[in-house]
Amino acid sequence: EAQVTQNPRYLITVTGKKLTVTCSQNMNHEYMSWYRQDPGLGLRQIYYSMNVEVTDKGDVPEGYKVSRKEKRNFPLILESPSPNQTSLYFCASSLRLRDLRYEQYFGPGTRLTVT
Amino acid sequence: GQQLNQSPQSMFIQEGEDVSMNCTSSSIFNTWLWYKQDPGEGPVLLIALYKAGELTSNGRLTAQFGITRKDSFLNISASIPSDVGIYFCAGQGPLSSRLTFGEGTQLTVNP
Numbered sequence: 001e002a003q004v005t006q007n008p009r010y011l012i013t014v015t016g017k018k019l020t021v022t023c024s025q026n027m028n029h030e031y032m033s034w035y036r037q038d039p040g041l042g043l044r045q046i047y048y049s050m051n052v053e054v055t056d057k058g059d060v061p062e063g064y065k066v067s068r069k070e071k072r073n074f075p076l077i078l079e080s081p082s083p084n085q086t087s088l089y090f091c092a093s094s095l096r097l098r099d100l101r102y103e104q105y106f107g108p109g110t111r112l113t114v115t
Numbered sequence: 116g117q118q119l120n121q122s123p124q125s126m127f128i129q130e131g132e133d134v135s136m137n138c139t140s141s142s143i144f145n146t147w148l149w150y151k152q153d154p155g156e157g158p159v160l161l162i163a164l165y166k167a168g169e170l171t172s173n174g175r176l177t178a179q180f181g182i183t184r185k186d187s188f189l190n191i192s193a194s195i196p197s198d199v200g201i202y203f204c205a206g207q208g209p210l211s212s213r214l215t216f217g218e219g220t221q222l223t224v225n226p
């Protein structure tokens with residue numbers, strides 16, 4: 001089944017303790033992206049990757065890192081989490097269509113709480 | 116950056132009624148996407164639009180890409196309880212891979 005998977009689905013952690021949220025897709029998509037969703041702010045892009053070893057900042061990259069060593073995986077790293085990073089996080093992937101068009105497919109989400 | 120205004124923010128309707136929601140942008144998009152998000156899950160792609168004026172249906176859902184390329188609407192006909200959720204529009208500008216999302220329309224359907 002074609003899908004985007006994220007782990008963990010729920011995580012409660014403390015300020016400053018490094019964590020990684022994994023994202024994997026089995027659709028051979030070039031494009032992958034991370035979003036955070038907060039009440040009243042909608043979905044905001046954190047980082048994206050156009051292909052292996054190609055990553056770039058989205059709208060809210062501060063406090064996050066990503067890597068794209070393999071096409072299928074795009075982990076999100078919080079080196080020193082803070083309470084303002086408490087949020088619902090989504091990974092998405094997309095095949096690049098002609099004319100630079102993308103249809104992004106989302107994972108199930110990771111609810112992160114930083115105390 | 117690009118701004119997307121989605122309205123209404125919420126709707127409360129009776130089962131069987133038709134629903135309409137729309138998004139407007141401050142700049143031109145060359146792709147409009149409509150997603151639905153159920154509680155506790157990720158957004159699911161409903162309809163993708165690629166051409167100005169394009170009208171596309173997916174079952175009871177119909178979406179249109181505005182002629183000006185700055186707006187799109189989504190209609191749901193004969194609503195049913197499982198239509199409940201948050202509907203998001205998203206737009207992609209020319210020469211950009213990034214999506215800008217609207218803030219969502221929360222739909223409640225009363226049986």
